[in-house]
Amino acid sequence: MNGLSFELAPLAPAPDPNRVDIACFVGHVARRATPLPANVRTALAEARWTSGPWARPDTEVEALLQLPVVVESWNAFDALFAWESRPVGAGTRSCASYLGAAVRSFFANGGRRAVIVRCGDPWPYLEPAGTRAAQRDTRLAALLAPNASPMDPSSWRGIGHLAGLPEVALLCLPDLADICAAEPAIVDVAVEPPNSPEVFVECSTNSAPPVEQDVGLRDLAPPRADHDGFIAWRNALGSAREQIARRHREVLLVAALPLPQREARNGDSWAQADFHAYLENAGVLAAPNSSNGGRAAASAFVQLAWPWLKTRHSVDLPGTLEAPEGMLAGVLAINALARGTFRSVAGTRLASVSGSEPLLAWSGIAETPSDRLAERVCVIAPSPAGWTLHSDVTASVDEAWRAGGVSRLMGAVLRAARRTGEAALFEASGPALWQRVTRSIEQLLSAFWREGGLGGATPAEAFSVRCDRSTMSQNDLDNGRLRAEVSILPVAAVERITVVLDLTGGGAAAALDEQLREVA
16 A cells, blocks of 8 residues: 555663663653553553552553653653643643653753653642642652662652662652742742733723733742751752662762742842852751761762753743753763763763853862862853863762762672672572672673773772682671672772672672761
C-alpha cells in the first residue's frame, strides 16, 4: 500500500548498574489525562508493581503515583506528565512545574535517561496565607519518605525508591526550594486590560466594573526562603544526604540553593552581601554534627548549584527563573558519557543561559564572595566567553573530597565493586575468592588509570588492593564477611584516599575511612 511504512520500536534498554549518567527526579507534577502506554505498563508489571506482594492499586498505577518511571527523552516525559499545568492561583492561569523544568533542562543539556518518581500533583503557586508553612512537613515527607524500608518495596515512596534503582547515579529534588519558601510569593501584580471593546455607558456611582486580574509570570516573585526556610531546606537536604550516606553511597545529590528573601525596606537580600558567610553561619556548609542534628548539607555526596537562571525555556516559570540543578545534572550526565565522570565539568559553556538572579561577579582570584562560594558550590556566572559553569565541586568540608570528579569517581568505583560483591555473594570465603575479588577490582582501577582518572606514572602508584587475612579478622571470617582494602590516588585529590569494601549479606557495601565519615 502506497504511503504505508512500518518502523520497529526499539526495545526498552535493560537497567545498567554500571552507568553513571542516569538521574532520578523526585517531586510533584501532574499526570497527563491520557491512557497509560503499553510499554510503561509492561515495565511496571515486570517490576511487580501491578501484581505480587507489593502491588499498588490500579488507580495509583494509572496515575503513576509514587512509582518509578523511566523516560529516555523529553518527548517521553511530556507524553506522560502535564508538567506545564501547575496552577498559579485560584484562577485558570498555569505555569510550569519545577520538576518539569528540571527534567527539561536535564535533557536539553545532554541527559539521556531519567527516572521520574511522581509524588502527587503540584499545589497552586500562590496559596492562601499560612498554607505553605502548614503543608511543609507533609510535602517534605512525600519526597524524603522517612518511613521507607529498603527491604520492603511496599513502603517505598519518594527517595525510598532508590533502594530498587541500582542504575541511578544522580538524585534531584526540584521542589525542595519551593516547599521551604516563605510567603508571600507575589510582587508588582500586572493587570491586563479586558478583552471587551470600548463602549459608552451611563454615568454611575464610584463602583467600577469588575476586571479579572491576570498575574503575569514575569511579575511573580520566584520562591524565596527566609532564615527559617533555609533551616528547613538545610534539614531536608541533610535528611536526604543521610539516607544516601547510609544506603546509597554511589549516588550524588544535586541540589539548587534557595533564593534568599529580600528585605522590604530597601529591596536588598539579607544574605546577598556575603552569601557564603551566611551559608556557613546557618550551618548549610558545616559538617554534619550534633549541633545541627546531623542534617547539614556539607558532604562529598552533595553538589550544590547557584544562582537561579534565566534561560531560553524559563519564561514559563515564576519570575522567569529556573533552579540550576536540572541543568547541572544534564551537564554531569553528558560529561560521564562523553569524557568520563571523573573529569571536571568546570569551564562548560552554557549557551541557553541569558541571565541570573543574582548576577554574580566573577574574578577567579578567590577574593570576591562569589569566588569564595565557588570553593564549595557549583557557581554559574558570565565570563568573556559567555555564561559558564565556573566550578565543579562538592559541598565537602574536606579538600580531598572537594573536587566533584573525585566524588563521582568514588561513586563509580563503589558501583562497580558492588557488582563484584553481588557476583561473589554465595561463594565460600577463602584464598581463591579473595584473589578473584582482588583481580576484579585491580582490573577496574587499571581501566580508570588508563583513562586518566587516577594519578601516578604506573598502576602501582595509582592504586593498591588488598584482600587477604590482613584485611579480615577471625570474627569477619566466622560471620561470612569479606573485606577488601583499596587505596587510590585520584588525579584531583591532594592525598591518597583509602576505602574499605565490606562484602556482607547485601553485596559490596562501602565502609569508608574516618576521613570520609567526617564529611558523609
